[in-house]
Amino acid sequence: MNALEIKNLKKTYIQNADKKVEALKGINFEIKQGEIFGLLGPNGAGKTTLINSITTLEKPTSGDIQVFGTSVLEKPLITKKQIGIVHQEVINTGFFDVLEILDFQSGYYGLANNKTRIEYLVKKLALDTHATKKIKQLSGGMKRRLMIAKALVHSPKLLLLDEPTAGVDVELRESLWAFVRELKNEGISVLLTTHYLEEAEALCDRIGIINKGELIFCGTPREVIAKYSTKKISLKTKDGKQHHFVDSASKELSEILQKNQISFADIIDIQITEGKLEEAFTKVVNL
Amino acid sequence: MITQKIIPMSMVPFFTLVKKEVKRFMKVIVQTVVSPIVSSFLYLLVFGVSLGNSVTLKSGVPYLAFLIPGLMVMGLINNAFQNSSSSIVTSKFSGDLEDIRVAPVTHNQIIWAMGFGGIIRGGMVALITGIVGSLFHLMQRGELLLITHPFWTLYFVITGGLIFAFCGIFVAFLAKTFDQLSAFSTFILLPLTYLGGVFISVENLHPVWQTISHFNPLFYLINGFRFSVLGVSDVDLTTSVIVTLIAVGITYSMAQIALKKGSFNRW
Numbered sequence: 001m002n003a004l005e006i007k008n009l010k011k012t013y014i015q016n017a018d019k020k021v022e023a024l025k026g027i028n029f030e031i032k033q034g035e036i037f038g039l040l041g042p043n044g045a046g047k048t049t050l051i052n053s054i055t056t057l058e059k060p061t062s063g064d065i066q067v068f069g070t071s072v073l074e075k076p077l078i079t080k081k082q083i084g085i086v087h088q089e090v091i092n093t094g095f096f097d098v099l100e101i102l103d104f105q106s107g108y109y110g111l112a113n114n115k116t117r118i119e120y121l122v123k124k125l126a127l128d129t130h131a132t133k134k135i136k137q138l139s140g141g142m143k144r145r146l147m148i149a150k151a152l153v154h155s156p157k158l159l160l161l162d163e164p165t166a167g168v169d170v171e172l173r174e175s176l177w178a179f180v181r182e183l184k185n186e187g188i189s190v191l192l193t194t195h196y197l198e199e200a201e202a203l204c205d206r207i208g209i210i211n212k213g214e215l216i217f218c219g220t221p222r223e224v225i226a227k228y229s230t231k232k233i234s235l236k237t238k239d240g241k242q243h244h245f246v247d248s249a250s251k252e253l254s255e256i257l258q259k260n261q262i263s264f265a266d267i268i269d270i271q272i273t274e275g276k277l278e279e280a281f282t283k284v285v286n287l
Numbered sequence: 288m289i290t291q292k293i294i295p296m297s298m299v300p301f302f303t304l305v306k307k308e309v310k311r312f313m314k315v316i317v318q319t320v321v322s323p324i325v326s327s328f329l330y331l332l333v334f335g336v337s338l339g340n341s342v343t344l345k346s347g348v349p350y351l352a353f354l355i356p357g358l359m360v361m362g363l364i365n366n367a368f369q370n371s372s373s374s375i376v377t378s379k380f381s382g383d384l385e386d387i388r389v390a391p392v393t394h395n396q397i398i399w400a401m402g403f404g405g406i407i408r409g410g411m412v413a414l415i416t417g418i419v420g421s422l423f424h425l426m427q428r429g430e431l432l433l434i435t436h437p438f439w440t441l442y443f444v445i446t447g448g449l450i451f452a453f454c455g456i457f458v459a460f461l462a463k464t465f466d467q468l469s470a471f472s473t474f475i476l477l478p479l480t481y482l483g484g485v486f487i488s489v490e491n492l493h494p495v496w497q498t499i500s501h502f503n504p505l506f507y508l509i510n511g512f513r514f515s516v517l518g519v520s521d522v523d524l525t526t527s528v529i530v531t532l533i534a535v536g537i538t539y540s541m542a543q544i545a546l547k548k549g550s551f552n553r554w
Contacts, residue, residue, distance in 0.1 A: 055389040057551065080391040089553065093381040095311050107303025108390035150386070 001069045003158045003189035004031040004054070009063035011049050011213075023049040025213040026063070031158075036180065036190040038204035038221075040197065042285055046213045047193040048088060051162050054191075055085050067158055081109060084156030088163045088193075090143045091135070098122065098131045098138075098146055102153055109154035121149040125179070141172040148176070152183075159183060161192045165199060177203055201277045211285045221277055226250035228283040229275025236269040237262065249275030301396040304387075308404030312370060320411055323366055327358045327416040331423050334486065339427075345490045346519050352432055355420035356516040357485035360509045362412035363444060364451040367405030368476060371455030372468060374401065379459075379553055388551035398456060398542045405452025410444050417516075432516070439515035439524065446531040447508050451476075453538035460542075460549030479505045484513075489521050504534045 011024040023046050031037040041047050052058035054065055056076050065072040067079040096104070099118065106114035122128050125145040130138060138146065144164065151159060161180070165173045173196075180190060180203055194200055200207050201221045209217040209224070217224055226249050233245045233256060247256050253272065257264065312319040331354065339350035346353075378384035387397065417432075424432040434440050458471045482496070483505030489497050500506045511527025514520035520527075 057385060057388055077391045077393070080389060083389070085389050087382065087385060089382055091382040091386065093378070093383050095314050096307075100310070104303055104307050105386065105390075107306070108300050108387060108392050110297040110299045110391065112297075112299045112302075 001033070002030040002066070003033045003035070003068060004037075004191060005064075005066040006030070006050070006054075007064045007066070009050070009053060009065065010061045011046075011053060011058060012061045022213050024053070024060070024063075027210070027213075027215050029208050029215060029218050031189050031191055033157075033189055034184060034187050035205045036184050036192060036203050038200035038207040039191060039193045039210060040195075040200055040207055040281060041193075041210035045210045045285075047210060048162060050210070051085070051160050051191070051193060054160060055083060056080070081154065082157045083160060084151035084154065084158070085160045086147045086151045086162060086164045088166065090140075090147060094134060094136055097134050098127055098149075101135070101146065102149060105150045106153045111154060114153060117153060117155065118149075121152055125149050141168050144168055144172070144176070148179070157188060159188055159190045161190060161194075163193055163195060165194065165196060173199070197277045197281055209281060209284050217284050224280045224284065225275045225277055228280035229277070230279065231256070231275055232273040234271045235262070235267050237266045238268055239266070249280075298396075300390070300392040301400050304392070304397065304400030305403050305407075308370065308374060308400065309407055311374060312404070312408050319366070319370070319408060320415070323362050323412045324415050324419065327362055327412075328419055330358055331355070331420055335420070335423060336427060344488050346488065348517060348519060349428060351420075351424055351427055352517060353488065353513070354486065355417065355424065355432055356513040357509060358420060359413040359416045359516070360443070360447060360512045361480055361485050362416045363409040363447050364480065364505070364508075365409075365476070366412045367409035367448040367451035368455040368472070370405045370408040371401040371452040372459040373455075374404065375456065375459035376462070376465070376468060379550075382553040384551045385553060394543060394546045397546065398453065398539065401456050401542075402449045402452045405455065406445055406448030409448045409451070413444060434516050435518040436515040440512065442528070443508060443512040443515055443531065446535050447512065450504075450508070450531065450534045450538045453535075453542040456542040457538065457545040460545035463550075479503055482506075484509045484521060504530055507531060508534070 006027050006029050009024050009027040010022070013021045013023055015021060027046075027050060029037075039047050039050065049058055053060045054067070054072060056072060060073070067082050070078050072079045093101070099122070102118045102121070103114070106118065111117075122131050125148060127142060127145055127149060130142055135143060135146070148164065165176055168176070177199065180192070184190060192200070192204065204221060206218065206220050207224065208215050229249045230246050231249045231251065233247075233253070235243050237243065243260070243262065245256055245260055247259075331351070335351040335354045339354065342350040344350060344353055375384065378387075421432045424430065454476075458468055462468045482500055483503050484500065489500045489506070492500065507522055507527040507530035510520040510522040511524060511531060514524050514527065
């Protein structure tokens with residue numbers, strides 16, 4: 001059973017009688033259990049609409065969303081218990097401290113006494129020395145960690161991360177990546193939206209590229225790089241000549257050398273720059 | 288990794304929301320409870336004590352005694368409305384309303400929790416207003432003003448608190464700006480309160496206004512509550528009980544519609 005299945009999902013916003021905006025145009029993909037799936041796309045591509053549809057913040061126009069085999073549209077109370085969400089924007093309630101917020105969050109999920117889990121998360125996410133601080137007293141990084149702790153208080157099986165590392169420093173980003181990998185090892189499935197392509201490359205088992213409401217690529221980061229990016233080769237041969245080749249990233253070095261009639265034996269220096277996800281992404285969204 | 292068992296359809300989300308509501312308004316107690324009590328104190332001092340001696344009611348009830356239950360209901364309904372509406376609007380601003388939406392919390396749990404939050408805050412203000420009013424009564428008339436029918440007092444606190452907490456939910460979920468929220472308070476709640484008999488008996492009004500007052504549901508709530516405290520009012524108890532029950536049903540339905548049609552998204 002898949003952790004998440006999106007089936008022909010459409011969402012149309014009716015702005016007025018003449019203007020309709022198709023935010024999602026029949027999206028299909030699935031996330032396997034224990035998989036980290038990255039959803040990439042430029043601003044306004046439909047990523048947050050998709051996440052909001054999974055969490056019921058938005059009602060899709062048509063199609064279906066299944067979480068561990070249960071339809072979000074038919075049985076939302078069951079699917080909501082399986083999902084944890086880290087919103088793109090940080091909540092900013094001024095009334096409560098970290099422990100109170102996590103206690104309320106547990107209560108929303110039916111957990112009256114969740115102290116052990118809260119203590120575990122607060123310590124794990126290095127919030128223990130700030131546990132009695134209100135949100136406004138926390139730094140940006142701490143707020144992000146609190147959002148993650150909130151999403152995990154009820155031990156969800158599917159975690160939705162909507163740009164979780166936006167605006168955080170490199171050190172925190174790497175510690176959050178390590179934490180997401182730990183969650184994967186515990187069997188939690190993750191849907192991650194991000195603008196940082198190196199984040200998707202480092203973390204995701206598979207990625208989906210969404211643009212203008214359509215899923216235009218779905219596969220592993222290696223597959224998209226191989227298909228849409230280029231490999232750059234600079235080499236020096238025994239005769240002292242410098243050669244520069246640019247070819248598809250999917251091609252083997254031997255194939256490229258053969259095509260350019262250069263023998264391995266003649267090479268005295270070689271530099272290969274592998275294709276990057278960034279290049280492939282730019283090419284895909286501009287197709 | 289520690290895991291827990293989640294009880295299906297538990298009442299925990301409801302009690303959590305009630306606890307959150309109470310903790311929220313207790314953290315700003317000066318604004319939520321003390322401030323309305325100061326207003327009531329001033330009303331009692333100016334209208335009840337200073338002007339009250341020159342007001343004669345047809346029922347023969349001293350004006351101060353007449354005013355105290357009116358102010359108690361005013362404190363109750365204003366605070367019940369303010370509690371649910373301000374809680375929802377501040378949650379829309381901070382974004383934590385989205386947390387409730389994405390969690391397995393039912394609309395009924397949200398509505399009743401907000402309703403009970405309104406009853407608790409409104410009831411606290413009404414109770415303290417009643418105590419202060421009773422002390423004024425002791426100073427002016429030589430005896431405390433005691434409640435005649437405590438059961439009916441409790442009934443009208445619960446129904447009045449629910450009606451206005453539900454109204455607060457309705458307005459706050461559908462409102463898109465602060466202006467829309469304050470428009471409801473200024474143009475609907477305030478006239479209904481003042482023309483419902485908080486400060487004056489409808490007997491003292493022009494016959495046209497007397498007729499209009501009978502279409503005001505607050506008129507029945509205020510008079511029912513006044514009956515429970517004083518044992519006399521402008522309306523019989525049965526009518527007050529029936530009208531307030533119908534009002535609870537209508538405002539509950541309005542709150543349900545607001546949760547279905549309104550927005551949980553952040554402002």
